[in-house]
Amino acid sequence: MIAKQTNQKAWFMVLPVFLVVAFSAVIPLMTVVNYSVQDTFGNNVFTWVGMDWFKDLIHSERFHAAFLKQLMFSGIILLIEVPLGIVIALAMPKKGWGVPVCLIGMALPLLIPWNVVGTIWQIFGRVDIGLLGHTLASLGIHYNYTQDPVAAWITIIIMDVWHWTSLVVLLCYAGLCSIPDAYYQAAKIDGASRLAVFRYIQLPKMQRVLLIAILLRFMDSFMIYTEPFVITGGGPGNSTTFMSIDLVKMAVGQFDLGPAAAMSLVYFLVILLLCWVFYTVMSNVGEESSNGGK
């Protein structure tokens, strides 16, 4: 019998991946972990504080407020962008010259850098020179995103819908295009209504892409920073201070590295957890019981 030869050379093959992952994710994350359990007053002097920053954070009203605002924001934009995206995708032409026109039109907002989007809307909404702000003001509607929290929220939400609904549209459109014609033909023959076609053919076939769309939009919106920072800077007051803005204020503005690091970690874990929950729930939709009633 020949002893099985062990060849350890294969480890060298995975080494590049180890290095890339280490430098891109593990090491930066570990420095954050390091900060989160220490305190510093500069000069590279650190003192061990254990879990204190985490305890503070859990009881901090400022964190609660930012977290709540963040959840509200993500919830609202998902509720708007997903149904709107589906409706637009359903309305888009399936063949002819309209297809490239629609696709390019849809893709355009996605190509604009985020701070440019912020700037566009910042100017667009200004009461003195902005097209939207000035028009509304001349119509006698009170709208000023620098003073009114509701106006600020509406502006940021409309901006995000404008910027990102296209992503949902494009994903749903791809999902719709992959449905074979035979399904629509069979539905016609079975006498299905337009609503039934949507409910029993299009929606189930879009389930996978919708899962991706919701996950992407949730993660992105939960991490939104640039646009509200450009438009409102987190104001008026703290009304649009989302988590990432709050984090930057804490880390850069106040140079509270420890609490900011603790917040980063909690922030990261929350996103991870919510994405996992979303994914588990969505991928179990329709698979749950194999004996659902008649």
Place this chain on the structure above:
Amino acid sequence: MAKVTLKEIAHSYTGYSENPDDYALKKLDLTWRDGGAYALLGPSGCGKTTLLNIISGLLIPTKGQVLFNDQDVTRLPTEQRNIAQIFQFPVIYDTMTVFQNLAFPLKNRGRTKEEIEPRVIELAKMLNLEKDLYTKAQHLTADAKQKISLGRGLIRTSVNAILFDEPLTVIDPQLKWQLRSQLKFLHKKFGFTMIYVTHDQTEALTFADEVIVMYEGAIVQIGTPEALFERPEHTFVGYFIGSPGMNIVPCRLQGNQAMIDDHALVLGKTYRDIPTGAKIEIGIRPEYLRLAPPGGKGLPVNIQKVDDIGRYKIVRVGLNNRKFNVVMTELSGMTGDNASLVFNMNHTNIYVNDHLFVGDQQ
């Protein structure tokens, strides 16, 4: 249930045209009687699916009319034609149970639960689906899914016609046979008008009372399975039906003799008024050829290959450069590679420009 009539139907995917070559479906007239089982047989791209989609209303023909009984339905949308169609690949509603899938066509037409339930259960029994009735359809195998598709086509008893578009392509061979006989049984029981598209001759021949053979957008022969086998009206039918297909070999005619190269074969019939310059071929089924020991009255051939496929043998023989397939049960009495090839003259056909040419009995 209805009689289906096609009046001068022709279809071109590029729109109306004067050039007949643009037509995927050449002009055809056809009547299918109420309650008949028909098969449309032909190779891929011969226009059979086009024809089927015209009947179901998924396509509107460029020319001509479709009549159900005596009603013109040419421009009627699919949902108003009251037909059922089963596609090549299973089409099921993923999120529904098998029961809901089968009930769907009835539910959409406003039938009550009391009407739907017994019908669904009866049909599920016939298709052997009753134990999965409350399972989500997407969890089933491809076979079972296609049975659901078939079931949705068969659930309505009042349909004008049921159209099958190669429905057994994805089914395992063993189950294919079983499903085919189930379809036949259902046809007998309910008397649907059934139109079955296939490129598989066994399927067509076992399923249908009458087979329509299509080739390059035109119908080349309509007939019972026997007629297609015994008297193919077109060389394509000869090739396409039978396994192996008909032997078709170029020849010349001299009185009552056919000359294959320089070998004469007495036909027992005379053929008159054959256009000059026409392509003349002699056609005979391998089943009607026989090999005798060399030196007999047949054509001198040499045996090139023998395929034993169980119940019978396929012998490939060569007459100079001409090849023939011979189907025989026994090769006894043959020694060496040489033999003489004997034709059964009652089953020997002459084709002129690919079409059967009937001779005068002497």
